[in-house]
Amino acid sequence: MKYAEYIFSQQTVTTDDCDGGLYVGLSGISYMCYYLSQHEQFTEKKQEFLEKSLYYKIYALEDANHPRNRHNQTAFLVGVCGSYAVAAALMNALGKEKECQMHLQQYISLADRCMDPDYLDYGSDELLVGRAGYLSGVLFLQKVFGPEVVPEQKIDALCSAIIQSGVQYSKKYRSPCPLMYAYYETEYLGAAHGLSGILQMLLSFPSFLQKRPDAEQLIKESVDFFLTLQLPSGNFPCTMGEVGNPRSEAHELVHWCHGAPGVVYLMAKAYLRWREEKYLRACLSCGDVVWNKGLLKKGPGICHGIAGNGYVFLLLYRLTDHHKHLHRAIQFANFLTSDEFKRARTPDRPLSLYEGLAGTVCFLADLLQPEKAHFPFFDVF
Secondary structure, eight states: OHHHHHHHHHOOOSHHHHTTHHHHSHHHHHHHHHHHHTOGGGGGGHHHHHHHHHHHHHHHHHHHTSGGGGGGTTOTTTSSHHHHHHHHHHHHHTTOHHHHHHHHHHHHHGGGGGOSTTSSTTOSSSTTTSHHHHHHHHHHHHHHHOTTSSOHHHHHHHHHHHHHHHHHHHHHTTOSSSSOOOBTTBOBOSTTTSHHHHHHHHHTOHHHHHHOHHHHHHHHHHHHHHHTTOOTTSOOOSBGGGTTSOOOGGGOOOSSSSSHHHHHHHHHHHHHHHOOHHHHHHHHHHHHHHHHHOOOSSOSOSSSSHHHHHHHHHHHHHHHOOHHHHHHHHHHHHHTTSTTGGGSOOOSSTTSTTTSHHHHHHHHHHHTSGGGOOOTTOOOO
């Protein structure tokens, strides 16, 4: 709670603070408050957190509806539609049914803009701005409202568009992976911009997989190819360009956005779907490299900070029920108050959900209920 109170006392509320959506904007801080309001350990503060969430969300929505944001309407994490998804959940919790339905319809209506395989000329499929991000928002809404909140026809069409896009790119550039994607002409592999985040979202819709066994086969072949890229350390390359030409140990990235701390969620989802031990072994290897190299000095956040890497162990705890992983998560939390971490770099948006303390608050809250813990908008269970 100390970190949450610090955010409330320090966070300014201006148009500039809204920029960056859930990722680094006020919308992400609104999500943190909403998340705390739903936490069983904070029931006595539920209404207070809901009101705080609404306070930040009002400003975020005003900015989302501004004409200057027309270009990023469909971006879930760094644009507008993520604000609509969280607003719908928040209004539902507040009992504001009319507003809830309005924001749900705003979110659902944006799906049609994502249907064209190349609706973004720099890459239409990744998590921060593309179709995978939109689908992560669908998963969030399904947890709140039930599986039919977004029409299944739209979900299937989006998944099919991702498959079509990946097959076309793979064939055009003769990729060794059946599904491949590029973002700004780079074949990223990590959770934020790359293949692992995209494949994870495709695996998260079993009704689509059941209807499209051909698509599931392509996804499985792609996951199995991905598995061959795991390095002896347990980490993964950031891009296809690094395959066979790995970074030096000093420049190795062990972040949620690039590397094992993000790829572990794909491998966990693959294990839950297909129950093959090789995926679980890959998850455990990811955990080992995070334990050995994951005490980052880039800040406390979940994208490329301590909380994001700590979440790996909460995932592994839920996956295996082994207390070793919970112990490791607690040790990462303890590092946040160490003298060594006090010398760490301050992020550009130090209070935000993905770069800063708001994500850290979610991680610390999840340590109080590890059996329900999940990285924001990335729950594989």
